[in-house]
Amino acid sequence: MPNLHILEYKLKHFDVHAQELMHSYLDTLHIDVSDYTFVANFIWLSNNSGFYAIVNDTFCLFVMTGSELSMLLPPLGAKEKVFDAILECFRIMNENNTTRFYSKIDYVDESMLEGFVDYLEEGTYIYEALADYIVEKKLVDYVYKTEALINLSGNSYHTKRTEINKFKKSYPNHRIEILDPQVHEHQIITLFSKWVSDRIRYMPKEEADRFLEGIFHEQSAIKRLLKYYKELDVIGIVIFIDDELKGFTVGERINESTASVIIEKTDFEVLGCAQFIFREFCKVLFEKYASEWINVGDDMGFENLKKVKMSYRPQRLIPKYTIYQK
Numbered sequence: 001m002p003n004l005h006i007l008e009y010k011l012k013h014f015d016v017h018a019q020e021l022m023h024s025y026l027d028t029l030h031i032d033v034s035d036y037t038f039v040a041n042f043i044w045l046s047n048n049s050g051f052y053a054i055v056n057d058t059f060c061l062f063v064m065t066g067s068e069l070s071m072l073l074p075p076l077g078a079k080e081k082v083f084d085a086i087l088e089c090f091r092i093m094n095e096n097n098t099t100r101f102y103s104k105i106d107y108v109d110e111s112m113l114e115g116f117v118d119y120l121e122e123g124t125y126i127y128e129a130l131a132d133y134i135v136e137k138k139l140v141d142y143v144y145k146t147e148a149l150i151n152l153s154g155n156s157y158h159t160k161r162t163e164i165n166k167f168k169k170s171y172p173n174h175r176i177e178i179l180d181p182q183v184h185e186h187q188i189i190t191l192f193s194k195w196v197s198d199r200i201r202y203m204p205k206e207e208a209d210r211f212l213e214g215i216f217h218e219q220s221a222i223k224r225l226l227k228y229y230k231e232l233d234v235i236g237i238v239i240f241i242d243d244e245l246k247g248f249t250v251g252e253r254i255n256e257s258t259a260s261v262i263i264e265k266t267d268f269e270v271l272g273c274a275q276f277i278f279r280e281f282c283k284v285l286f287e288k289y290a291s292e293w294i295n296v297g298d299d300m301g302f303e304n305l306k307k308v309k310m311s312y313r314p315q316r317l318i319p320k321y322t323i324y325q326k
Contacts, residue, residue, distance in 0.1 A: 014050030025059035068102035139298035167272025179236030187245035198268035259291035
């Protein structure tokens with residue numbers, strides 16, 4: 001894919017070769033948001049054109065949707081560099097886009113807004129940002145103590161323990177394997193297709209249309225994740241019952257204290273499978289990364305997903321913001 005030349009900047013195609021460079025900028029930060037990794041952006045850009053540039057000594061990730069340019073993350077780098085880089089990135093987007101409406105920066109962590117907004121009042125969702133910008137609170141990431149997810153101690157996790165015990169009793173012949181795309185790819189894609197049809201069957205009609213819009217993107221993200229699996233710093237497991245794959249999950253390290261679950265899918269009809277594989281994967285993440293925290297991402301605005309993530313009693317809800325121009 002050709003690079004873009006906008007103003008005095010060269011925007012390079014965001015491919016797997018950008019991984020090391022992006023990591024070098026991410027390693028200067030300590031942000032627990034699930035979007036602040038190379039993998040989280042790389043796999044979801046399978047159906048869009050990603051581009052990056054170094055602006056004011058920060059790593060800037062853009063996405064081209066149609067012919068309009070926006071940003072998937074704020075500029076990544078030292079805080080003293082970010083403010084000017086944000087202004088410059090809007091200049092780049094405005095130069096390319098048909099209107100300023102399309103120029104925006106998504107998934108902005110609160111720490112990246114210091115010095116950019118006049119105030120952040122708790123309970124408010126839209127903030128005045130200097131004279132020409134608006135900051136809007138969007139989704140939140142759900143973050144848990146790893147120890148809590150592994151032990152599931154106390155009355156608040158009683159239902160989870162019961163579901164796991166029922167699963168183990170009902171399927172004593174289950175087994176866990178470390179995910180290997182060369183071995184498991186076909187079965188993973190087959191399971192995903194079944195998961196989609198099952199979810200639509202039980203999903204409220206008002207959510208179905210929006211759900212279907214995202215399915216193609218999610219399927220493409222899974223395929224890209226599997227295609228580049230060996231080149232990405234990720235780990236995954238699969239679960240079998242009677243030699244049939246019934247669930248898979250993949251995660252990664254965000255930083256030295258936090259790991260994330262990138263994706264998890266289980267057979268909707270195997271009760272307790274989701275709870276079981278989630279706990280087992282938390283153990284794997286702790287063994288590999290020694291992470292104190294586990295981030296399971298946001299709920300994408302789906303009420304059912306929100307209920308599931310809240311049922312695990314998150315220790316923290318990390319808000320994410322979008323910066324627009326007035």
